[in-house]
Amino acid sequence: MTATSTAIYRRVWQRLATRRPRGAEAAILDRHRIYILPTRQxxxxxxxLVVMLLGAINYSNNLAFVLTFVLGSQAVISILYTYRNLAxxxxxxxxxxxxxxxxxARLAVVLESDAAARVDVTVAWRKAEEGARVDVPGGGAVETRLELPAPRRGWLHPGRFVVATAHPLGLFRAWSWVELDLRVLVYPRPLAGPASGAGGVDSPGGTEGAAVDGHEDFANLRAFRTGDSPRHVAWKAVARGQPLHTKQFEERAEETLWLDYEALAGLDGEARLSRLAARVTELAAAxxxxGLRLPGRELGPDRGAGHRRACLEALALFGAAP
Structure with missing residues (x-):
């Protein structure tokens, strides 16, 4: 086979194997997508069977003919069962x-079956022997996970994976190439370091623990004003003959920190993002x-899992083309 014919064969095979649009949310394996070939066994x-048939012909042995044809028919029938295990x-x-x-990255793939159960189905990135084997109950679903290295931040597009089976006899292998929307956003690798000072990521801003009106700690007494809540009146002082006074309370405003990309002088771009990712994780856990300041983008002060995710996404996509 020449190099030209080999290239044409590869292009045709690639076109046949990718009939469904890439990045689909779901895929159904039908007869146009399932391929089947004999295994080594x-x-x-x-x-x-050929040797047995030649022996039966040579010796005119009817029992040998029967055994050969029975085994051959079983092998042919197994083709249908192997195909139906994926269809x-x-x-x-x-x-x-x-x-x-x-x-x-551990990417989840959910396999759903109709009324028929599917036995010994393998899901893998390349060779079926390297993947995870699952049994899908009839009318149910099962989830399996595929691991893929994530060496760098940004979007990770895993590409196609193979779904295969050799059930029931292992004489034939049916498979199909599938590409789902399995892309995952890889965050920068956390890199621990000082929080503030030389090489730190925190910069001053917002409130710095100032006292504001609240309902927790008693501060002082002030003269009673019309509209003050009776619950805040100093009734013990009134009982001692003193004029009406109202209790004042205060609480310490929470300190707001800013994670500043520009504050990390002396580090390269990826190291800065890694240091910021580590600090975001620490603050979220605490x-x-x-808030987060990046060149050309600023995320205002907030807290919680949603803000953590938004900051990590901003770090992961920093500098990437829209």
């Missing part, structure tokens, strides 16, 4: 956890309030 079994199977993308650069 199937080829050996076929060679054995109609529905695959969709599941929910994945957060991923940091340098780790492994329940603090913080």
């Amino acid at each position: 199937g080829l050996l079994f076929g060679a054995l 109609g199977l529905r695959l969709r993308a599941g929910h994945h956890g957060e991923v940091f650069a340098g780790g492994s 329940g603090a309030t913080w």
Whole structure:
């Protein structure tokens, strides 16, 4: 086979294997997407049947003919069962956890079956032997996870994966290439360092623990004003013959921190993002309030899981083309 014919064969095969649009949310395996070929065991079994048939012809042994044809018919019937083990199977993308650069992304794939159960189905990135084997109950669903290295921050597009089976006899292997919307956003790898000072990420801003009106700590007494709540009146002082006074309370305003990209002088761009990612994770775990300043973008002070996720996404996509 020449190089030109090999290239044409590869292009045709690639076109046949990717009939469905890329990045689909779900895929259903039908007869146009399932391929089936004999396995190594199937080829050996076929060679054995040929030898048995030649022996039966040579010795005119009817029992040998019967055994050869029975085994051959079983092999042919197994083609249908192997195909039906994949036909109609529905695959969709599941929910994945957060991923940091340098780790492994565990992408979830959900397999759903109709009334028929699917046995010994393998889902893998490349070779079926390297993937996870699952059994899908009839009318139910099962989730499996595929691991993929995430060496750098940004969007990770895993591409196609293979769904295969050799059930029931292992003589034939049916498979299909599937590409789902499994992309995952990889956050910068957290890099611990000083919070403030030389090389720190925190810069002053917002409130710095100032006292504001509240309902927690007693501050002082002031003269009673019309409209003051009776619950705040100093009734013990009134009982001692003193004029009406109202209790004042205060609480310390929570300190707001700013994580500033420009404050990390002396570090390269990726190291700055890693230091900021580590600080975002620390502040979120402590329940603090913080803001994030990046060149060309600013996320105002907030707290909680949603703000943490927004900050990590901003760090992961920093400098990327829209």
